[in-house]
Each structure stands twice: as structure tokens, then as C-alpha cells.
Amino acid sequence: xxxxxxxxxxxxxxxxxxxxxxxxxxxxxxxxxxxxxxxxxxxxxxxxxxxxxxxxxxxxxxxxxxxxxxxxxxxxxxxxxxxxxxxxxxxxxxxxxxxxxxxxxxxxxxxxxxxxxxxxxxxxxxxxxxxxxxxxxxxxxxxxxxxxxxxxxxxxxxxxxxxxxxxxxxxxxxxxxxxxxxxxxxxxxxxxxxxxxxxxxxxxxxxxxxxxxxxxxxxxxxxxxxxxxxxxxxxxxxxxxxxxxxxxxxxxxxxxxxxxxxxxxxxxxxxxxxxxxxxxxxxxxxxxxxxxxxxxx
Amino acid sequence: xxxxxxxxxxxxxxxxxxxxxxxxxxxxxxxxxxxxxxxxxxxxxxxxxxxxxxxxxxxxxxxxxxxxxxxxxxxxxxxxxxxxxxxxxxxxxxxxxxxxxxxxxxxxxxxxxxxxxxxxxxxxxxxxxxxxxxxxxxxxxxxxxxxxxxxxxxxxxxxxxxxxxxxxxxxxxxxxxxxxxxxxxxxxxxxxxxxxxxxxxxxxxxxxxxxxxxxxxxxxxxxxxxxxxxxxxxxxxxxxxxxxxxxxxxxxxxxxxxxxxxxxxxxxxxxxxx
Numbered sequence: 001x002x003x004x005x006x007x008x009x010x011x012x013x014x015x016x017x018x019x020x021x022x023x024x025x026x027x028x029x030x031x032x033x034x035x036x037x038x039x040x041x042x043x044x045x046x047x048x049x050x051x052x053x054x055x056x057x058x059x060x061x062x063x064x065x066x067x068x069x070x071x072x073x074x075x076x077x078x079x080x081x082x083x084x085x086x087x088x089x090x091x092x093x094x095x096x097x098x099x100x101x102x103x104x105x106x107x108x109x110x111x112x113x114x115x116x117x118x119x120x121x122x123x124x125x126x127x128x129x130x131x132x133x134x135x136x137x138x139x140x141x142x143x144x145x146x147x148x149x150x151x152x153x154x155x156x157x158x159x160x161x162x163x164x165x166x167x168x169x170x171x172x173x174x175x176x177x178x179x180x181x182x183x184x185x186x187x188x189x190x191x192x193x194x195x196x197x198x199x200x201x202x203x204x205x206x207x208x209x210x211x212x213x214x215x216x217x218x219x220x221x222x223x224x225x226x227x228x229x230x231x232x233x234x235x236x237x238x239x240x241x242x243x244x245x246x247x248x249x250x251x252x253x254x255x256x257x258x259x260x261x262x263x264x265x266x267x268x269x270x271x272x273x274x275x276x277x278x279x280x281x282x283x284x285x286x287x288x289x290x291x292x293x294x295x296x297x
Numbered sequence: 298x299x300x301x302x303x304x305x306x307x308x309x310x311x312x313x314x315x316x317x318x319x320x321x322x323x324x325x326x327x328x329x330x331x332x333x334x335x336x337x338x339x340x341x342x343x344x345x346x347x348x349x350x351x352x353x354x355x356x357x358x359x360x361x362x363x364x365x366x367x368x369x370x371x372x373x374x375x376x377x378x379x380x381x382x383x384x385x386x387x388x389x390x391x392x393x394x395x396x397x398x399x400x401x402x403x404x405x406x407x408x409x410x411x412x413x414x415x416x417x418x419x420x421x422x423x424x425x426x427x428x429x430x431x432x433x434x435x436x437x438x439x440x441x442x443x444x445x446x447x448x449x450x451x452x453x454x455x456x457x458x459x460x461x462x463x464x465x466x467x468x469x470x471x472x473x474x475x476x477x478x479x480x481x482x483x484x485x486x487x488x489x490x491x492x493x494x495x496x497x498x499x500x501x502x503x504x505x506x507x508x509x510x511x512x513x514x515x516x517x518x519x520x521x522x523x524x525x526x527x528x529x530x531x532x533x534x535x536x537x538x539x540x541x542x543x544x545x546x547x548x549x550x551x552x553x554x555x556x557x558x559x560x561x562x563x564x565x566x567x568x569x570x571x
Contacts, residue, residue: 053394054393055393056570072396072401075393080394086387089386090314090315095310100395105300
């Protein structure tokens with residue numbers, strides 16, 4: 001029972017007209033994982049999550065939560081934020097959360113707790129339509145946490161959050177993880193995913209092109225951005241170098257992937273030795289972003 | 298039972314706090330009482346038939362539902378708006394995500410329709426009782442409750458009518474389009490279809506059956522017809538009665554139609570991406 005995956009998707013396919021938004025997708029999320037679903041816009045992240053939660057009809061495939069087919073009862077064990085915060089604009093936060101607690105069939109007593117966690121307690125009796133976009137996102141998180149769900153599904157949870165909100169969200173996720181909760185998070189903020197997630201799946205055109213633990217996906221290869229007066233000459237020198245595994249020329253700069261164990265200093269020294277002075281040498285800090293960009297190319 | 302109580306509770310929070318609900322109910326209430334009071338002020342009589350006699354028991358039990366039914370369109374638009382707003386604001390989605398099923402969503406909307414129908418019942422029942430004593434100047438006796446079942450019949454009519462409106466809302470999902478199609482269906486859509494293609498069966502069509510439930514006071518309509526014909530020396534038949542079916546049959550067909558509209562709405566909702 002303990003080994004039953006929290007979420008298992010087999011051969012999920014969803015067409016919009018002739019376009020396959022999700023194409024034969026297989027995915028497994030085990031208990032306690034913090035799973036980051038990455039992909040560029042239109043890669044099928046939201047469609048995957050919406051299909052898994054029964055919001056949209058799928059063309060083929062199978063979705064199982066806790067080893068069972070999706071049902072209203074199953075969804076009561078899950079806290080979801082899909083795309084953007086959706087609430088009744090004319091209702092107060094309290095009333096909106098009452099709708100959720102009653103749908104989840106849990107006590108209204110958790111309302112104060114989740115509003116406190118998301119720092120919205122003083123806005124309890126404000127109407128949802130009067131909140132700023134950042135506060136609306138906080139409210140969406142409050143709704144996700146209502147009923148103390150076993151699994152949290154967060155689709156772009158940082159959208160509209162200010163830096164403080166970002167930090168609070170990270171704290172909430174860390175706290176939930178410590179409690180053994182499973183989290184599935186779709187995001188564009190790769191830095192966040194790298195900091196928070198234990199596992200990632202990368203989607204491209206509806207297909208899962210890479211999946212695994214974050215530490216396995218990350219490589220030790222260093223990626224740098226270089227620029228100089230004569231990009232053509234730099235490019236030529238790079239192609240002759242043993243330090244460089246790959247490079248890509250852009251309009252004003254070149255993105256260089258170094259071979260394992262080589263550093264940006266080595267590249268700078270090599271180019272200086274060949275008479276090339278760089279005006280820019282920037283190491284890409286976010287390594288997951290590097291891998292991500294490489295994969296979806 | 299507990300599940301139904303939760304669904305009812307959710308629907309009540311949404312409905313009673315909605316400005317749309319408050320506005321339409323206020324409008325309906327205002328129009329109804331304005332017309333009722335305005336008509337009572339008309340000093341008009343044809344022979345032994347006077348307008349004031351409409352406010353006397355038992356006529357008032359039929360007269361008030363008949364008047365109220367003229368404003369059913371407002372309640373239909375209210376129903377459509379409350380349902381299509383859920384699609385527009387994606388609020389059906391959050392309820393599904395939080396553990397309601399599509400059946401629960403439909404049950405919630407049925408409860409809303411029932412609530413509005415019950416309001417219609419209370420309006421006509423209470424209104425008829427109050428006005429019967431105030432305007433009709435009647436004294437209390439148990440006889441005044443003869444035909445007091447008519448507000449309940451009006452409640453059934455409203456329920457059926459709102460189920461039809463709800464069906465259009467679930468089908469089309471957009472407020473303006475649903476309201477326009479609903480109105481076009483009521484007039485001239487269904488009338489044209491039944492007159493052109495099904496003239497022998499027209500009394501079994503939804504709006505014909507529904508409108509047949511609330512009639513101008515039976516006895517009064519005959520007297521009015523006779524009086525108008527005498528007064529105008531008009532040989533043409535004037536008919537206040539809108540359906541040839543018996544009340545019982547009309548009620549049965551209305552309930553069957555309501556069930557059909559609800560099942561169709563469910564079928565549509567099951568196939569809708571939220």
C-alpha cells in the first residue's frame with residue numbers, strides 16, 4: 001500500500017482538434033516527492049494536470065491517484081491550484097473558503113489556519129474582487145491548503161507573487177514537504193524548481209522528454225555566455241578549442257557549453273592566448289535552466 | 298443526506314450573496330406587485346363581471362399565479378445568468394477540483410432552481426392571501442382556501458420553465474447567447490415549429506404545456522368571454538384558456554419535461570471540459 005504511487009499516468013493523450021496537446025504521456029509520482037513539471041508555454045503542463053484531475057476529457061490513457069481511478073472522493077485528498085486563482089468575486093475570502101471546506105467535507109475551523117499561513121487573516125472578510133493579484137494568488141494557496149490535503153498540485157504557483165510571497169511560498173512548500181506531503185508543481189521559474197523539487201519531468205510538445213531526480217538531471221558542465229567585438233572570430237576560436245563541447249551563436253553573444261571539469265577562467269585564458277579579448281563573460285548561474293534550455297532546443 | 302446538506306449550503310452561499318440574484322428577485326417582486334396593485338385600481342366592469350372580482354377568493358388563487366407567470370422570463374434569465382456565470386468565471390472548475398462531482402454541481406443548480414420556484418410559490422401564496430383580504434375585502438372562512446393549490450401549480454410551472462432555461466445555459470454556456478436563444482425558443486421558435494410541423498400535437502409542446510398550468514381564473518374567463526362578446530357584439534371567439542389538457546395531465550407532462558431537461562443538462566455537463 002505504501003508503495004502505491006500517488007499519481008500514475010499511463011499513455012495519456014489529449015487532442016485539441018488535430019493538435020496533440022499531450023501525446024502518450026507516462027508519469028509516476030511517488031509519495032513524498034516534490035515533482036517539478038517543466039516545459040515551455042504550450043508544452044502540455046496544464047493540460048496534463050487538468051486531465052489528471054478530470055477537468056478535461058482525455059482521448060486515451062489512464063490516470064490513477066493512490067492506485068484508484070480519479071473521482072470526487074479522491075480529489076478531496078488533493079489541494080489544487082490550476083493556472084490562476086478562481087473564486088467568486090462577490091464573496092468574501094471566508095465565504096469562498098467555506099465553499100471549499102464544504103466541497104471537501106472538512107470543518108470550517110481550518111479557514112483561520114490557512115488564512116494565517118498565507119497571511120490573509122486580516123482580509124478574511126474582504127471580497128475576493130478587492131484583492132490585488134498577489135493577494136489573490138495567496139488566497140489560491142490558502143484554498144490549496146484547506147482540508148490539509150495529502151497532495152498539492154500547483155500550476156505556476158508563483159505567478160503574481162511579490163518577493164515576500166515567493167519566500168512565503170517556499171516556506172509553505174518546505175513545511176508541507178517536511179510533513180511528508182507530495183507536491184506536483186508546474187513552473188517556469190526554474191530557479192524555484194531547482195531549489196524546491198526533488199524530481200523533475202520536462203515536457204516538450206506534449207511529450208515527456210526527460211525525467212528523473214533533479215541531482216541526476218543537473219550536470220557538472222559549465223555554461224557561459226561570452227561576447228566581444230568580433231563574434232565571428234570568437235566562434236572560430238571556440239570551434240578549434242578542446243575546452244568547448246558545444247556553442248550557439250546569437251545576435252550579440254555566444255552561449256558556450258564547456259567540457260566537464262573546465263571552468264570559465266580556462267576559456268577566458270584560452271581566448272586571451274589567441275588574442276581575443278572578451279567584453280562579456282557570464283557564467284549561467286541556474287544550472288537547471290541550462291539543462292532545460294538544452295533539452296527543449 | 299449530509300452530502301446534500303453540504304451541496305445546499307454551498308449553493309445557498311453563492312446564490313443569496315449574488316447581486317444578480319438580489320436584483321432579479323427585486324425586479325420580479327416589484328413588477329408583480331406594481332401590476333397587481335395597478336390592476337386593482339382599474340374600475341372596470343362588464344355586466345356582472347368586475348376587475349375587483351378577480352381579487353376575491355377563489356379567483357385570486359388563479360389570478361395571481363397567472364399574473365406572476367407573465368414575469369417568468371425574468372426568473373429564466375436569472376437562472377441562465379447564475380449558471381453561465383459559473384462557466385464564465387471558471388468557478389465550476391474550483392468546485393470540481395475541491396471534491397464535488399459533476400452530479401453535485403447539477404444538484405446544486407437544481408437546488409437553486411427549486412429555491413427560485415419556492416420563492417414564486419411564497420410570492421403568489423402570500424400575495425394572494427394578503428391581497429384577498431386587503432383588496433378583495435373578504436372575511437375569513439375555510440372556503441377561501443378552495444383552489445389554494447394554484448400557487449403550488451405555479452411553483453411547478455416555474456420549476457419546469459427554469460429547468461428549460463437551465464438546459465439552454467448548460468448547452469450554450471455564454472450568458473448573452475443563452476438568453477437570446479432561450480427567448481427565441483419561447484417566441485417564435487417553438488410556436489413556429491409546432492404550428493408548421495406538429496399542429497395536431499401542439500398542446501404537448503413544452504411552453505404550451507407550461508403556460509397551460511396557470512390560466513386566467515376559469516369561471517371568470519368564461520364570464521369575461523361572454524361579457525366581451527356581448528359588449529362588442531363580436532362573433533369571434535375570445536379564449537383565455539391556453540391549453541386543452543387537464544390540469545393533472547399538464548402537471549404530469551411538466552414534470553416529465555423537467556426531468557428530460559435535467560437529464561439533458563447532466564449529459565452536456567458530463568461532456569464539458571471545465
